Amino acid sequence: MSDPFDPEDPEEEGPEPEGSEAAADDEADTEPHDPAALGLGEREPDDLGLGPEDAARLGVGEVDPFVEVDPDEPIDLDEHAEVEETLPAGPGPTAAGALDALLERSDALPSRDRLLTLLELLGRPDRAQPAIVVVASHGASSIARMVVALLGALGLTAGTLERTHLQDLAERSRIAAGLADRALLEEQAGELAPFLLEADDRHPEPVTRDEALAALAFARFADGPVDVAVVEAGPGGAADPASVVRAEVAVVGPLDDEDVASAAEVAGRAATVVRATLDEATAEAIDGAVVGDARRVVVGRDAALVQRDLALAGQQVVLRGVTDLVDEIYLALQGAHQAQHAVAALAAVEGFLGFAGGLDPEALREGFAGVRAPGRLEVVRRPEESTVVLDLADRAPRTRALARALEDEFAFRNQVIVAAPSAEADVAACLRPLLGAARHLVAVPAPGAADPERVAAAGRALGASVELAADATAALDLAGGVIGEQDAVVVAGVPAFVGQVRAALGLDPA
Structure with a gap:
């Protein structure tokens, strides 16, 4: 009989060591979480043993010491009411301090181990829903916004995690097309703070700003809940937040040479890869990373821009997806490159829905017409x-x-x-x-x-x-x-x- 715990036994591999990345991923795959049970607020700072010094370092205010109460002394409710009236409305300075502390964290290179530690402490909210990841040196945010708009028009709610913002931190993560309320972000940052401290203590270097923002977004999506996460990948490769989600589709757009290896790492984890027309060396690197029976879709070959005409404040296009031809699309974005991004977005949505075909063309037109990309032409x-x-x-x-x-x-x-x-x-x-x-x-x-x-x-x-x-x-x-x-x-x-x-x-x- 084979020994399942013998590493030399060829018949069956033993379980991954407890706490390893593979074990964490396997557990997440076999035990899907209930999105409603992933709220940050369900775990208290006291669960992690925070004291006043820890709380001050996190920017979450002071932790009151235990107060001895005489059970024989009656409680003066009027006195408590007077105190309550003096409390500020909303999350107050405690939450605001936590958000400031989060934003002041390091912008060092990401670490997969550190990110997984934080996500494990939160119950793996990144695995609460399937994902579409978008990786590109140019155009990733535009593609992501198109994907979200199309999914929304088809009745699916998407949560988006973008790499950058223009004016407000809330632009980085959104549910559907709406920005998060600033006060809500401050409150959630306060709830995240003790878990950040715990993750800091488990690694030589503390959790970075981008890792914390990704965890905050994934927790919001799980609480939403959303049907799909649309995640814009950065240059982190295996350490990027896009590499830990359950990627059903990866969209690979135009790439600079220095981003090819990272893009290949992220794309290789998806069940379907939709890529732009790339130079030969880059295309080989991306295609070579796609393993098993994952499907490859190439823009310009398997899906294409059929026609493009200039229109008032945008363009009119005809797109051929993998399964559907959609005409009379108004895209309220300028530039021929945006029309190519639209092809990739359509193919990504088709792939996410299993290339079943028969998508409602009116819904697709509505989705494209509603896309807005501030700061992009x-x-x-x-x-x-x-x-x-x-x-x-x-x-x-x-x-x-x-x-x-x-x-x-x-x-x-x-x-x-x-x-x-x-x-x-x-x-x-x-x-x-x-x-x-x-x-x-x-x-x-x-x-x-x-x-x-x-x-x-x-x-x-x-x-x-x-x-x-x-x-x-x-x-x-x-x-x-x-x-x-x-x-x-x-x-x-x-x-x-x-x-x-x-x-x-x-x-x-x-």
Whole structure:
């Protein structure tokens, strides 16, 4: 008879060691959790033995010591009522402090072990529903928003986890298309705080900000509950939050060379992989990661853009999915690249629903028509002033796509470029596509952006006249001073800067 615990026995493998990643994943796969039982509020800080010093370090306020009560002394209810009236409404400073503490956590590289520890403490909310993961160097958020809109139009509620935000932290995780209430986030951060401390104590390095935000989002989705999680993958590979969810579909969009290995790691865990048309080496890396009987769908071969025409404030497209042809789609987004993203989103939804076909075309049209992607070739028209075009074009591939769209879809007389490219980017390569049609540049400082003096020097070397602005408002004023109503201010930069410009224009987070 074989010994199930003998590692040399070829007939049967023994159980994974307790606490290992494989054991954690196996347990999650075999014992699905009831989403209604995954609320953060159901586990108390006292369960983890928090004292006053721990609570202060977490930003959750002081923990009151035990109070000795005389059972023979009557309780003065009026006295307690007076105290209650003095308490602040809502989550108060305790919860707000926890959210601030969370946001001040490190932005170090992610750790799969650390993330799994935190999720295990929370009851694995990341496994409460199936997921669609989106991994791309460019366009991931747009694809994710299209997927969410299509699922919603078909009657499914999706929770979205995005990698970045423009103006408000609440943009990173949402249920359906709605932003989380800030007060709710503060309250949930307070509930998460003791679990963060416990996870910190189990590892040499503390839980990072992005790991904590991912755990917070997964707990919200489990509490929702949602039917599917749509998770935008980062560069973390096996350590990325997208690698721990139950991925039914992975969508792989355009990739930079440095992101290929991470994308392959994430895509290789999905049952269906929908990928963009990629260069030969990148395509081989992604296809090589797909194992077993996982299905491969290639945009341009198995699903495609059939027709595209410009329309008012968007485009009209005909898409051929894997199972369905959908015509008369209005997409309220600019740029040919967004039409390609729409093909990938349609194929992803078809794959999630098992490629059964017969999707309601009216529902799909409704879903696409409702997609909004702030900061992605976003056009803001101002009465009696120049138009502003905002785009998260902080690296050369993105500025090339932006330049093509400006040339093909707009008829601006003149353009002024307001730029805050990524500090990690080749600044000259970023500016070159945009300064072909524009000869004036405004360089601006922003978190995560290249030094404006460096941007200015690159602009001068490319023959542009250059000005430096102190902030987003000053940049808009400088740019608006040299152009008229038929011209455009083109804002291209890192997410934080595009968010600052949106705020300066009076636009709400979305």
